Amino acid sequence: MVRALIDATARVIQQQGLDSTTTARIAEVAGVSVGSLYQYFGDKDALIEALMGSLADDIGAGLKRLPLIDNVDMNALVDSAIRFGFAVLHSRDGLYLELVRNWHRLPTNRVVDVLQQHFMDLARVYFLRHYRDYPIRNLEVRVFIVTNSVLFTMVRHISQDNGLIREEELARELTRMVAQYLALPPADEDAPR
Numbered sequence: 001m002v003r004a005l006i007d008a009t010a011r012v013i014q015q016q017g018l019d020s021t022t023t024a025r026i027a028e029v030a031g032v033s034v035g036s037l038y039q040y041f042g043d044k045d046a047l048i049e050a051l052m053g054s055l056a057d058d059i060g061a062g063l064k065r066l067p068l069i070d071n072v073d074m075n076a077l078v079d080s081a082i083r084f085g086f087a088v089l090h091s092r093d094g095l096y097l098e099l100v101r102n103w104h105r106l107p108t109n110r111v112v113d114v115l116q117q118h119f120m121d122l123a124r125v126y127f128l129r130h131y132r133d134y135p136i137r138n139l140e141v142r143v144f145i146v147t148n149s150v151l152f153t154m155v156r157h158i159s160q161d162n163g164l165i166r167e168e169e170l171a172r173e174l175t176r177m178v179a180q181y182l183a184l185p186p187a188d189e190d191a192p193r
Contacts, residue, residue, distance in 0.1 A: 060118035
């Protein structure tokens with residue numbers, strides 16, 4: 001029932017947009033009564049939060065399927081991840097685009113936390129495997145900075161439909177920025193500041 005309601009929420013948002021989505025319409029699309037819907041979710045916001053958590057988990061699972069870990073070339077690794085992110089944002093018949101356009105109004109902390117954890121898990125495995133090529137002491141800090149910088153940049157680009165910057169160019173520059181940052185040798189912690 002929970003999965004059916006989350007899926008119905010996605011379909012209604014795709015069809016009608018976020019502002020026109022109602023619990024009555026979600027229940028109708030799910031084939032249940034509104035009363036049944038309220039047994040599982042208190043309101044539309046709870047459904048949207050559950051949907052966003054589900055989407056974040058799906059994205060994380062997709063990242064795990066990418067052949068990232070065996071790739072020694074940092075540029076290729078980062079490029080694959082960034083292009084995957086843009087492909088996800090353009091998938092699901094406009095669902096992600098509608099959510100991104102309304103990012104500022106949605107419960108995004110959980111989504112960002114889930115995505116950041118997936119990136120952290122991938123980074124740990126990758127950098128343990130390639131420690132000689134990329135010795136990093138402050139991985140948590142770097143992953144936090146990279147995740148938030150890239151997500152914010154992608155969301156801003158997609159949500160504003162910025163025609164001045166081509167997505168291909170943005171992906172290339174994000175790749176360059178992130179790959180160079182992640183490849184930096186560990187900072188000398190004993191150096192004067």
